[in-house]
Amino acid sequence: MGSSAPPAITARGLHKRYGDTKALDGLDLTVEAGTVLGLLGPNGAGKTTTVRALATLSRLDAGTALVEGYDVLAEPERVRSLIGLTGQYASVDELLTARENLVMFCRLYGFDRPISRVRAEELLERFDLVDAADRPASGYSGGMRRRLDLAIGLIQSPRVLFLDEPTTGLDPRSRNRVWETVRGLVDEGTTVLLTTQYLEEADRLADSVAVIDHGRVIAEGTPDTLKSRVGGDRLDVLVHDPADLSAVDELLTRTLDSPARIHAGEQRVSVPVEDRMTALTTAVRALDGSGLRIADLGVRRPSLDEVFLGLTGGGSAQETAAEPTPTIEAEVSR
Template identity: 60%
Template sequence: MSAQEVAVQADGLRKRYGDKRALDGFDLHVPRGSVCGLLGPNGAGKTTSVRILATLVRLDEGRARVGGFDVATEPHRVRRTIGLVGQHAAVDEVLSGYQNLVMFARLHHLEKRAARQRATELLGRFGLADTGNKPVKAYSGGMRRRLDLAASMILAPAVLFLDEPTVGLDPRGRNEVWEAVRELVADGTTVLLTTQYLDEADQLADRIAVIDHGRVIAEGSPAELKSRIGGDRIDVVPHDAADLAKAAEALRTVVGGEPDVDGDTRRISVRVTGHAAALPGVVRALDDAGVRLDDLALRLPTLDEVFLQLTEARV
């Protein structure tokens, strides 16, 4: 990618806190207009990397550019380019949604009329027009996070950092935030997302970087990362536990791999490379063996499995 195509660039970032290395050669390139999910276990360096890229923390070594500007030598220009949504909502609960946005707009030096106009626009864009005059303390968790996103978009930043944006939200609230993020990206905003919810990264991210011990250990699209763990699986649950051995043998004969048998759940699982094409043969073999089934499914790999395999290998 050319420099013009990269919205976020980090090369060899290092950061120490005392004897602890928070970042140890962190590299990341995020294309413009995309969503990059940054995944990693607690303490891996996700938040530190975001804080450096957002100019909140100085790096010890390396180089980083956001929106084409150097975070070390041009921090003021970087700050005019970015928006940041932290793990906790930064809105005032006593004020209304509208008043919060006007306040943030004025802090960004917008004139009164422009601030009011921008607040009204953002309330409509984030689905909060009907509740804009209510105090934020009456908002649901999802509504507060959408208001937080709206506040970060006062100046329509080219790059938006989202640090654990849906922590503590119920499924409805998470979906509301996801939809708001998709709309921002459709309008051209580049998003760097850190999250502990792997399904969130799967839903939103064009590319994912897995960070552990302060450096990126794997990178690619969700599909590319899933393909690394060896393909799909066929799961079979016999109706009768006495048929586990017969079912496992039928799977072994058709698929060729060695099945994993869980006697407690009566679940037999085996990896396949032929995807759905293997299912008819499995069904016939189980029927010929006289095995009645409670469940039969082709299961795609999940990011949870990718994450565990990548990070456990480094423990």
């Protein structure tokens, strides 16, 4: 049996300071080829600094990082030839049309005019921008600008794509279209490192997740693995009358032989369970005929939101000071 492909990204002991602030403090990271790694963390945790360092836009103070086997410090040109980057802020020229933007960036990448025009048409078609191809980007919606920005990041058909909060500010429909595009790229073999503050986005897209805080990874694994760290399944029972909370708490604790917990503000009682169907069936039977007015009940897993808050404590002490605002120059240099 042949050996598996080497990781697309390997980072060990990354350090980066901005003045007195440690943006990266010994960060380790591995992204397997052909997968999506979701990088989660509060503002200022080091997510954007990580992306900028791996994309050769920011020089590390210490540590080693390889992208497709090439050292980001020793071989930056080789790395740049293999990657694409879409930052938090769209870098399109709003005075130009989508077609003109794409041709311009193709030319900056060194393609000749005929190939630039062909590549622009391919990307306009792929990102559903044909109808708006000859309108100035200044009149585009947020979703259209983001799709154009993604198209620019894919001009070179990168083997590794860095997406730094790619759907920030988009409406749900536009966000879903971006998600579909990302999954399509991964299906074609592209490796994606995605930073996001939308926990649903990581849950939908990421094959694995790394939670970063204070410049280092504090937890990693599949979304399901991380969810299991804050507890397994739980049964939730919602009541119509808050006065019934104590009675439901006592009934569930006794019936399921597990300590229940009252969430008064939500008029909800929850209890951890191991066997989903057995617990649900047992609870329904116990509640039926008890005289308690139940609004809803069901078994659910912890969300990534709960994982995130549980691991980071709800925020970073560094807040946003740890990471600089991306500059226009940095985005253009992709």
